[in-house]
Amino acid sequence: MSVINKEKFNEELFSNIKNLINKYKLIQDKDIIAIGLSGGKDSVLTLKALSDFKNESNFIEFDIIAISVDEGIKNYRMNGIKFTKKITKELGIELIIKSFKEEMGYEIDEIHQYFKSACIPCGVFRRNILNKTAYEIGADKIATGHNMDDEIQSYLMTFSRADILKFSKFKPLSDKIHPKLVPRIKPLWKTSEKNVGIWAVINEIPIHFDECPYSSLSLRGKTKTFLNQKESEYPKTKINIMNSFMKIFNIKSATAKVGDCKICGEPSSSNTCMACKTKEFIKKSKK
Numbered sequence: 088m089s090v091i092n093k094e095k096f097n098e099e100l101f102s103n104i105k106n107l108i109n110k111y112k113l114i115q116d117k118d119i120i121a122i123g124l125s126g127g128k129d130s131v132l133t134l135k136a137l138s139d140f141k142n143e144s145n146f147i148e149f150d151i152i153a154i155s156v157d158e159g160i161k162n163y164r165m166n167g168i169k170f171t172k173k174i175t176k177e178l179g180i181e182l183i184i185k186s187f188k189e190e191m192g193y194e195i196d197e198i199h200q201y202f203k204s205a206c207i208p209c210g211v212f213r214r215n216i217l218n219k220t221a222y223e224i225g226a227d228k229i230a231t232g233h234n235m236d237d238e239i240q241s242y243l244m245t246f247s248r249a250d251i252l253k254f255s256k257f258k259p260l261s262d263k264i265h266p267k268l269v270p271r272i273k274p275l276w277k278t279s280e281k282n283v284g285i286w287a288v289i290n291e292i293p294i295h296f297d298e299c300p301y302s303s304l305s306l307r308g309k310t311k312t313f314l315n316q317k318e319s320e321y322p323k324t325k326i327n328i329m330n331s332f333m334k335i336f337n338i339k340s341a342t343a344k345v346g347d348c349k350i351c352g353e354p355s356s357s358n359t360c361m362a363c364k365t366k367e368f369i370k371k372s373k374k
């Protein structure tokens with residue numbers, strides 16, 4: 088096994104991320120970037136890369152504000168939140184902490200049994216809270232820690248659901264399709280999960296590597312296992328899927344219409360947003 092040269096690895100990794108930011112113009116002068124910070128390796132690397140980019144950039148001035156969301160998963164999320172406090176303090180970045188309990192009325196631990204997978208309400212509520220908070224603080228974009236593996240898993244999951252409109256989401260910068268929907272940027276779009284893991288280990292980043300107790304039951308968890316198996320049998324499977332996707336699809340996001348939820352007023356592609364539908368479903372299931 089070859090030994091990894093830490094300095095060289097870091098330099099290459101960060102320069103690839105910065106090249107992606109420049110190539111796709113993910114950040115503009117005077118932007119306020121809200122970053123979804125879970126305390127896991129992906130979001131911490133995203134934060135570090137953005138913070139470096141900010142400190143090194145002579146042409147673009149922008150602000151970073153971190154948002155951590157506590158889903159209410161016992162023995163899991165609090166470790167991450169502890170670390171988000173530490174790292175944002177070290178980097179001098181403001182941190183806003185929100186919770187499912189306060190924003191939605193439920194913790195994942197108390198409602199997961201009503202769903203096929205805990206990830207269904209978890210994803211819906213997290214997206215809603217992140218967007219709402221980012222909008223309230225006047226953020227121009229939300230940076231997420233989605234890496235290349237996450238993106239490939241999402242392609243395949245969306246394929247299997249024939250959810251064609253969602254294909255427009257698969258790019259490093261999403262379009263502004265509603266005044267209250269804050270566009271997303273994915274600085275790790277071309278960074279593999281393996282490289283994020285190597286970065287965390289060789290730099291002794293004290294992030295928690297605990298897996299969410301619900302992750303293996305999700306479609307994403309199963310898709311991830313499938314892809315990792317294929318990759319070990321047939322190296323380059325993942326990058327080939329990514330490249331195929333980029334060649335085949337160029338769907339305009341204008342095809343996806345977004346209006347306002349009639350209950351809460353948040354952006355939604357149907358009359359009632361997914362967060363309100365999910366809360367309604369929980370209320371009925373609890374009876």
Ligand code: SF4
Nearest residue numbers: 205206209299301302
């Ligand atoms: S694995 Fe699923 S339940 Fe766990 S934090 Fe992620 S989305 Fe939520």
Ligand SMILES: [Zn+2]
Nearest residue numbers: 348351360363
């Ligand atoms: Zn709603």
